Amino acid sequence: MTNKFNERMYKLLKKVPKGKITTYKALAEAAGTKAYRAVGNAMNKNPYGILRCKGKKMVPCHRVVASNGHLHGFAHGLKKKAELLRKEGIEIKNKKVANFEKVLFRF
DNA sequence: CGCAGTCTAGCAC
DNA sequence: GTGCTAGACTGCG
Numbered sequence: 663m664t665n666k667f668n669e670r671m672y673k674l675l676k677k678v679p680k681g682k683i684t685t686y687k688a689l690a691e692a693a694g695t696k697a698y699r700a701v702g703n704a705m706n707k708n709p710y711g712i713l714r715c716k717g718k719k720m721v722p723c724h725r726v727v728a729s730n731g732h733l734h735g736f737a738h739g740l741k742k743k744a745e746l747l748r749k750e751g752i753e754i755k756n757k758k759v760a761n762f763e764k765v766l767f768r769f
Numbered sequence: 770c771g772c773a774g775t776c777t778a779g780c781a782c
Numbered sequence: 783g784t785g786c787t788a789g790a791c792t793g794c795g
Contacts, residue, residue, distance in 0.1 A: 667777070686791050690775090700776035702790035707778055723790080734790050772795090781786080 667693065671704050672721050674769065681751035682767035683725045683759060692769040701726075706737050725750075731762030 670693040678684050686698045693701070705711075710721035724743035728734045733754070736743045744754040753760035 690791085695776070696774075696792085697776035698791035699774095699789065700778095700791090703777055703788090706790055726790085728790085729792060736790060770795100772793105774792090777789095779786105779788090782784090 667695070667700065668704050668708050668710075670694075671701055672710055675721050675723070675726065677769070678722070678725055678767045682765050683727055683747065683752055683762075684767050684769075685727055685729045685731075687729045688767075688769060689726065702734075711737065727759055727762075731759035731766070733757045733759070 671689055674689050674692045675684070686701045689701045690696060690698045705721065705723040705726065711723065724736060724738075724746045733740050733743060740757050744757060747759070748754050752765045759765065
């Protein structure tokens with residue numbers, strides 16, 4: 663039905679600059695909801711996966727982590743996402759964001 | 770660690 | 783079309 667929730671997530675996610683990340687909580691609250699679960703669900707089940715980062719619609723789900731900076735079971739492999747994040751300047755340590763607070767983007 | 774709260778998508782009837 | 787289940791979460795006990 664309404665893609666509004668989805669679009670909101672993507673928009674907010676796109677608002678996150680490179681080398682920065684955000685959390686499900688931040689996205690949900692920024693979207694005006696408390697459904698942190700729905701945020702992750704939208705990323706996973708919806709058409710804008712990380713693989714769409716080909717220059718069109720870019721939804722860097724890998725830039726979204728749990729509230730504690732921990733990389734929760736992403737869809738395409740935590741390892742891949744960890745490397746991607748590291749490439750953007752985000753340090754990953756044991757599947758967690760080392761400098762989480764430093765790279766965390768606040769809306 | 771386990772339960773409750775909140776929302777979307779998918780499958781069943 | 784309506785109803786129930788599952789899910790990449792968070793907060794509290």
